[in-house]
Amino acid sequence: MVEILVLAEHRGGQLRDITFEMLTKAINLSSKLGAEVISIVLGKDVKSFAPTLAEYSNRVLLVENPLFEHFNSDLYQEVLSRVIRELKPLLTLIGHTSYGIELAPRLAASLNIPLATDCIDITFENNSLIVTRQMYGGKVNVRAVVRRSESYMVTVRQGSFMVQKPSPPLGGRIEELSIPMERVVLRKRFIKYVPPPPGGVDITAADIIVSIGRGIKDKSNIPLVEDLAKSLGGVLACTRPIVDKGWLPSDRQVGISGKTVKPKLYLALGISGSFQHILGMRGSELVISVNKDPKAPIFGYSDYGVVEDLFKIIPVLKMKIDEVRARKE
Amino acid sequence: MDIIVCVKHVPETAEAEIRIDASGRDIEKQGLVFDINEWDEYAIEEAVRIKEKFGGTITVITVGPEDADSTLRKCLARGADRAIRVTDPKISGSDAYAIAKILYNVIKGMRFDLILTGVQASDDESALVGPVLAEMLGIPHATMIKRIEFRDGKAIVNRELEGGFEEVLEVDLPALFTIQTGINEPRYVSIMAIRRAMQKEIKVLSLMDLGLSEEDVSETGSWIRVKEMFTPPAEKKVEFISGSPNEVASRIVEILRRRGLI
Numbered sequence: 001m002v003e004i005l006v007l008a009e010h011r012g013g014q015l016r017d018i019t020f021e022m023l024t025k026a027i028n029l030s031s032k033l034g035a036e037v038i039s040i041v042l043g044k045d046v047k048s049f050a051p052t053l054a055e056y057s058n059r060v061l062l063v064e065n066p067l068f069e070h071f072n073s074d075l076y077q078e079v080l081s082r083v084i085r086e087l088k089p090l091l092t093l094i095g096h097t098s099y100g101i102e103l104a105p106r107l108a109a110s111l112n113i114p115l116a117t118d119c120i121d122i123t124f125e126n127n128s129l130i131v132t133r134q135m136y137g138g139k140v141n142v143r144a145v146v147r148r149s150e151s152y153m154v155t156v157r158q159g160s161f162m163v164q165k166p167s168p169p170l171g172g173r174i175e176e177l178s179i180p181m182e183r184v185v186l187r188k189r190f191i192k193y194v195p196p197p198p199g200g201v202d203i204t205a206a207d208i209i210v211s212i213g214r215g216i217k218d219k220s221n222i223p224l225v226e227d228l229a230k231s232l233g234g235v236l237a238c239t240r241p242i243v244d245k246g247w248l249p250s251d252r253q254v255g256i257s258g259k260t261v262k263p264k265l266y267l268a269l270g271i272s273g274s275f276q277h278i279l280g281m282r283g284s285e286l287v288i289s290v291n292k293d294p295k296a297p298i299f300g301y302s303d304y305g306v307v308e309d310l311f312k313i314i315p316v317l318k319m320k321i322d323e324v325r326a327r328k329e
Numbered sequence: 330m331d332i333i334v335c336v337k338h339v340p341e342t343a344e345a346e347i348r349i350d351a352s353g354r355d356i357e358k359q360g361l362v363f364d365i366n367e368w369d370e371y372a373i374e375e376a377v378r379i380k381e382k383f384g385g386t387i388t389v390i391t392v393g394p395e396d397a398d399s400t401l402r403k404c405l406a407r408g409a410d411r412a413i414r415v416t417d418p419k420i421s422g423s424d425a426y427a428i429a430k431i432l433y434n435v436i437k438g439m440r441f442d443l444i445l446t447g448v449q450a451s452d453d454e455s456a457l458v459g460p461v462l463a464e465m466l467g468i469p470h471a472t473m474i475k476r477i478e479f480r481d482g483k484a485i486v487n488r489e490l491e492g493g494f495e496e497v498l499e500v501d502l503p504a505l506f507t508i509q510t511g512i513n514e515p516r517y518v519s520i521m522a523i524r525r526a527m528q529k530e531i532k533v534l535s536l537m538d539l540g541l542s543e544e545d546v547s548e549t550g551s552w553i554r555v556k557e558m559f560t561p562p563a564e565k566k567v568e569f570i571s572g573s574p575n576e577v578a579s580r581i582v583e584i585l586r587r588r589g590l591i
Contacts, residue, residue, distance in 0.1 A: 011490075070496070074469070096456075098490045101448070102472045105457035109464040114552035115426070117455050131553070134561065135453055136342045140349065140356060141561045144553040187469035187501040191485070196493030208590065214343055232591065241343075244511030256491055265590050272343060282564070286588060288581060289567075293346045300563035304584060306570050306577050316578040324582060324591055 002033050005089040007080065008041040008053055009099055011071070015049055018095035020163040022156050023056035025122060026093060027166055030058075033124060035090065037170070042079055044069040055169035062176045070190040073103040078184050081111055083177070088151055091122075091129070096155035108153045114146050115153040120160040129154075137274045138297040158256065159279045200251030201235055208234025209263045211254055211281070212242060215270015215291065215310055219247045225269060228314055231321045237261065239277050255280035269310045273298030330385035330479075332376045333439065335432055335446040335458065336369040336404060338397035342451065343367075354555045365400040368447025372508040374515040375477060376445050377408035383479070386410045388439070392420060392431050398531055405526035406518045412529065417536040419543040424551035425455035431546060432458065433465040434539040443484075444505040448473050459507035470505040471498055475512050 004026045008019045019039075026037045039057040041049050044066050053060045063079055080103075084092060094100040094107075096118040108115035120141075121132035129146040131154060146152055203209060210229040216222065222236075229236040236252060243253045254261055255277040266284035271277065273289075273296055281287070282301055289302040290310045299305040306313060340361035348357040365373070376387050388411045389404040391397050401412040415431050423431075436444070444463075449456035456472070463470035475495060476487035484502060487495045489509050500506075536542065548554045570580045585591045 098473055098488065101456050102460065102470075102488070105460040106464040106470065108552075109426075109429075109461045115457065116553050117457055130556070133454075135558075136347060136356065137451065137454075138561065139342060139347050140558050142354075142558045143556045145556050146553050147551065187504075188471060189499045191497040191499055193490075194487065194495040194497060232585075240510065246514065250493060253493075257489055258493060264588070265585065286584075286590075287565070288584070293344065295346055295560070297561060299567045299569075300561060301565055302567045303565060304570055304581070305567045306581075308574065308577065312574040313577055316574045317581060320578045320582045321585075321591055324586065 002035040003087060003089040004030055004033075004035050004037050005084065005087065005092045006037065006039045006057070007092070007094045008039050008049065009095050009097060010041065010043065010046070010049065015052060016095070016097070017163070018097055018156065018158050020056065021158070021161040022093045022095065023053075024164050025156065025161045027056065027170070029091070029122065029124070033090070037172075038087070038089065039172070040080070040083060042068045042076060050174045054172040054174055056166060057172035058170055060172045060174045062174065063179060064176065065179075065181055067181055071099050072186065072188060072190055073099070073106065074186055074188055075181065075184065076103050077107045077110065078181065079179050080107055082179060084111055084113070084151065090151060092151070092153045094153065094155050096157050100155045104153060104155045111151075113151050113153050114149050115155070116144060116146050117155045118157050119154050120157050122154055122156075134275065137272060138278070139272070139295060157275060159275075159282075196250065200249060203235050203237045203252060203254065204259050204261050206235040206261070207264045208232050208267075209237045209254075209261055209265065209284075210234050210267045210269065211237040211239070211271060212269050213239040213271030213277075214241050216242065219245070221311070222247060224314055228318045228321075231318050231325070232265075232267075234263075234265070234267075239271055239274075268298050268302070269314070271298050272296045273301060330379055330383045330443060331441045332379060332385060332387045333436060333441045333444045334369070334373050334376045334387060334389045334404065334409065335444065335462070336373060336389055336391050336400055337366040337447070337450045337452075338363055338391060338393050338400040339366045339450055339452045349558050349560070353557050355558065363396060363399070365403055366447050366450045366452075368449060368451070368508060368510055370515050371510055371512050372445040372447050373404045373407055373409065374513050375508055376443075378513060379443070379477070380408060385442070388413065388441075390415070390432060390435055392416070392428050401531055402523055402526045403518055405529045406522035407516065412531045413534060414531055415534045415536075415539065419536055420546050422548040422551065422554070423546045424553050425450075425453060425457050426461060426552040427546040427550045429458045429461040429465065430550065431536075431539065431541065432462050434541055435534065436462070436466065442503050444468075444503070446505070446507055448507045448509050456507075459505055463505040466505070468503050468505055469500050470507075471500055472507040473509045474506045475509050477506065
């Protein structure tokens with residue numbers, strides 16, 4: 001039997017979206033390969049996840065242990081390397097998330113299984129595994145061939161596959177695995193979670209967002225865009241590099257490590273559009289982008305685009321908006 | 330504290346327009362400015378800050394052609410003590426896994442307390458060299474690190490999770506950490522400091538020096554091989570607005586008015 005193993009990811013008692021995105025892709029591949037989809041979930045108390053996972057899997061493996069209360073890649077590696085050695089799945093899927101980035105490369109190296117990370121598509125062609133992934137901040141896609149192997153591992157980018165609930169549900173068999181962990185010596189120990197700092201501006205509640213990226217060049221240019229946001233009656237948001245530089249606080253960050261926003265207008269100024277940022281704004285109703293690079297990925301997610309130096313556009317745009325507003329009043 | 334920092338010399342593409350080259354498997358590198366990988370710049374800065382606090386040495390390692398010396402010089406100017414560059418025409422075609430093997434062979438005989446490197450490189454974005462290297466060396470690791478402290482001979486680190494959350498971990502030393510951008514504010518490196526760093530020696534090693542052969546690296550020793558490169562498909566069909574800034578602004582205002590946004 002050919003098997004596709006999917007590591008279910010969860011945090012705070014919830015299965016995360018990436019789990020269902022991977023399962024959807026696994027089901028899709030399995031119908032072509034005649035494979036079985038097996039989901040595996042580790043945790044302190046994960047039985048409640050089993051019925052949902054069973055809808056998307058032919059088999060569900062539950063591995064419960066008080067040690068798994070919090071994610072620890074060392075423990076996950078111990079369990080998964082045993083399971084993969086025994087099961088020899090053709091393909092193991094893990095999310096390219098903060099957990100997957102910590103776990104997958106080391107797990108693959110220890111098992112001597114080739115790994116392709118951060119993939120947005122997966123196909124088997126003539127017995128070869130071909131993956132699609134991005135390079136250079138999302139500016140190009142590559143199709144890459146994975147070294148021939150009996151078993152492969154792929155980490156999947158979040159938001160790459162639209163979840164489709166199988167109909168009828170697969171009704172997978174639920175099995176509890178008992179894996180002795182007494183002899184595992186932990187060299188890395190979880191202490192606590194740190195939530196994002198409270199307070200600040202809630203950009204997720206705004207109808208209009210003016211968002212800036214590296215193109216803003218310098219901290220001294222921020223008042224310029226703040227004024228534009230004010231004229232529009234919106235709030236100012238930004239990409240990760242702006243927060244990294246300390247130009248705006250982290251509550252303004254849109255993207256995978258910041259906030260997800262769905263405003264009526266997202267005005268992207270000097271943002272190239274890495275996927276980490278795109279995942280935080282692709283639900284916006286209207287996206288207008290200004291960028292000097294005509295090939296900036298952000299344009300692929302925009303309704304309107306302007307290929308121009310943002311400093312030439314902002315002052316005129318603000319003036320015209322103020323004019324319209326003044327006429328209305 | 331003896332620290333090893335692994336860095337990569339990469340083309341700056343965040344704000345550059347890039348083109349796919351004639352081979353269809355890579356981008357046109359001519360005309361692009363090369364510099365230290367952004368994540369690695371935070372890693373070397375963090376190493377220097379730790380050294381300033383606790384003393385010790387910093388060794389910086391890269392794999393790349395002679396041009397990569399400029400990245401090593403910047404690290405030396407910032408405060409690194411030694412620099413090693415591995416170079417060999419046979420390395421061509423190597424993926425991140427093969428690079429990790431090379432770094433392992435450089436580091437395995439060395440004494441260290443800490444290895445730092447960036448979460449990922451801005452070119453291939455694999456995010457795997459760090460954890461694979463830690464596995465080969467048999468030391469603990471943690472990725473996407475936003476803060477490092479030391480207590481009772483152990484490291485206390487903050488890892489970045491999604492949505493602004495972090496987790497705090499205690500990790501035994503020696504350990505490897507991959508550094509996330511924003512962990513610190515990299516200092517400005519003066520021309521004088523770079524000039525002084527010109528005096529420091531960069532040790533150059535070949536595959537043979539490391540006991541490696543072409544089969545260990547290149548496409549043969551890699552996990553993945555790029556077959557073709559192409560422009561990503563657009564999710565939305567964008568309408569480009571052209572004209573003078575005045576015309577562009579008028580058009581945007583019209584779009585916003587039509588939608589009742591102003």
